[in-house]
Amino acid sequence: MPAASDSTREALLNAARELAQTRGYNAFSFRDLSDLIGVKTASIHYHFPTKADLGRELVIRYREQLAELTRQIDARTSDPGERLDRFIAILRTGLKKGTRMCLGGMFGAEYSTLPGPVQSEVRTFFEGCESWLVNVLAAGRESGRFRFEGNPEQAAQALFASLEGAMMTARAFHDESRFVTAADLATRALSNHE
Template sequence: MVQRSLSEKGDTAAQILEVAQELVQLRGFNAVSYSDISRRLGIRNASVHYHFPAKTDLGVALVRRYRERLEAQLAAISSRGLPLPERLDAYLLAYRDVVRPDGRICLCTVLANDFNTLPGAMQAEVGQFFDLNRRWLAAALAEGQASGELTLTQPPEQAASALLAGLEGAMLLARASGDTAQFEPLARLLLGQFRAA
């Protein structure tokens, strides 16, 4: 892998977060050290500590940035004025894009696996990520039910939680099997249950 200088790729803190995200998505938070990050970037450990004095600081910044990016994606999907089925397809594609052939999956899915060993501040950030997903999905499903575009057999909040759990499970199954191509068909099967007859 060809490494670019930090000045070519942006500021040091942003690059630390990029590398940390990739490593955590592959290994989990507890299996990533500051030396792993500094080695990848060609900088000293002290540089990582300068920007993120404690590993908790790094973890909180990492999850917060990931959640904020999701918020922007969801706002963009919502602002397009798509019919509800297409809006849900766009959501699914955003999920599909984080399932990578190298084994990386959604950062917060990985962190949910480590949840009991994460610092409290990180647990709160991970919880906010999943709450954001549930709220957006519940609102979309409720809107689709009201317009007749979608059919629900349970309240929107429960349907949203079930759909999110199914997508997370499909991601883990794709990763564990080494066949990332199976994520999208499984996800589309989950979405299909909400199509209006």
């Protein structure tokens, strides 16, 4: 019921997510959250016993939000090309005009310094994205929309890595168009031209 508490928890998660996407896990502190939300650092430990707990929930939420969005894509269209386009549009939105990175890409870079439970959620995030892309790519190849060599698993891994890399460079150069054109070229590279 505690609408106040629930909203505090929610506010903490939202602020932490932004900090994590801009600065990374290692470069934001409970004090940062305290300043941002206006709650003492000791109180943060009430909602999240440890920073690892917070980090873990951050990734889980991020993953589930993206899963929900892909479900909406699946419901809206069955065309593989359009599905991929919409997926890319979602990632682009997350960049916030080149001011943020994907949480997965950020935590992927910080991977070796993350607490174990956070690491495994990060891997699950990647695997989830890739498995959705596997279906899209496999269906697209079947329908003649896509063309690529190797199995769909490898193509999905390569595609997702490309998109993550493009989000990273877009943020570093503060230039969203770097992501847009890279995603565009990746999509065309998969397309069947004949």
